[in-house]
Amino acid sequence: MLVPGVHLLDLAGPAQVFSGARDIGLPYELAYVADAAEVPSAQGSALRAETDLPVLTADDLIVVPGWRAPRLAGTGPLSPALLDWLRAHPGAVASVCAGADALGRAGLLDGRRCTTHHDLQDELARRYPAATVVRDVLYVTDGPVVTSAGIASGIDLALHLVATRHGPATAARIARSMVVYARRNGGDQQASALLRHRSHVDDTVHRLQDVIESRFHERLTLADLAGVAACSERTVTRMFTRATGLTPLRYQQILRVERAEHLIGHGSTVESAARAVGFEDGRMLRRLRAAVSSPPR
Incomplete structure (x- = not known):
């Protein structure tokens, strides 16, 4: 209609x-x-x-x-x-x-x-x-x-x-x-973490987010991010937190937990979802699900 x-x-x-x-x-x-x-x-x-x-x-x-x-x-x-x-x-x-x-x-x-x-x-x-x-x-x-x-x-x-x-x-x-990446559940949020923390205008932080999002399942260090931004690790943390309200590590954890929740919602076990997104085991995922849902500090 x-x-x-x-x-x-x-x-x-x-x-x-x-x-x-x-x-x-x-x-x-x-x-x-x-x-x-x-x-x-x-x-x-x-x-x-x-x-x-x-x-x-x-x-x-x-x-x-x-x-x-x-x-x-x-x-x-x-x-x-x-x-x-x-x-x-x-x-x-x-x-x-x-x-x-x-x-x-x-x-x-x-x-x-x-x-x-x-x-x-x-x-x-x-x-x-x-x-x-x-x-x-x-x-x-x-x-x-x-x-x-x-x-x-x-x-x-x-x-x-x-x-x-x-x-x-x-x-x-x-x-x-249709080349749809994933069929989302009705209860999924309208704006994913990929969008919720992208409303700033800092180009350097956007580049850092691109790196984290493409490699969120890997072990990324502050030194890795500092190399991308061509600045010190301390500056990376300060810029990233000012722009997004989160540290780089917390942002990566949110991406991991959100992706793991999606996998669990589509039939994966907690253990397999945890390993698919880069966690060592399901225990770490369970702890971070609670931590990520709390307000950022």
Whole structure:
């Protein structure tokens, strides 16, 4: 269901997943509906859509991609007819990013858990007080309603729906064909450690982070980092802490623990996940899981 100002990746991510499912023989047919035959996208290109709304069954899925929305109020125009069609759907509905607002206007979020892009979570909660907005997760499933965070999380949402309907092996096959690095769980944070500590403007520290991220499973010393930055070990620690709020060692530990948590969430044992990310054994990982979750000093 296309809304004026739709973000292309909000649309293309899920569409690619379901067309990939069709390509391997699953019975998917994609259709695009809107209030007008031509829908402008946020990125400038126009999209074609059907204006005759199809009669759906419980086997059908409606996906509402998000649109350009610095705020929800006053954005995403939808006709009463389109909202009525969405509201009356007997099957599952899903949204990406601001698309959750369309579900809210149709009354589909009332009494349900949901999520959206982290910049819009507070406003979504104010607009729909009967809903429970779950913050900083990739997607939330509550009965037939599935909502996801922003942009690329629509891929995670669609892969989750495929896995639920056809099994995780099928979802993994589609993810591989899309060259998706990993299928993330719904409870994963919207912003990984790779992004949370990258909001500074220190180019040297960014270079150091690049090195740590590419070799986070190795034993990196301050001397190694000092060689990259062409300065003393003491200066490396001072610059890194000033820019990120963390020491280089703590940053590496956070990356290791986050990757280990991902591996455990996808079936690895604590021991195998610990060794895969560079820890000596599971005991060290268990200790650091608690330490990394505490506020940095």
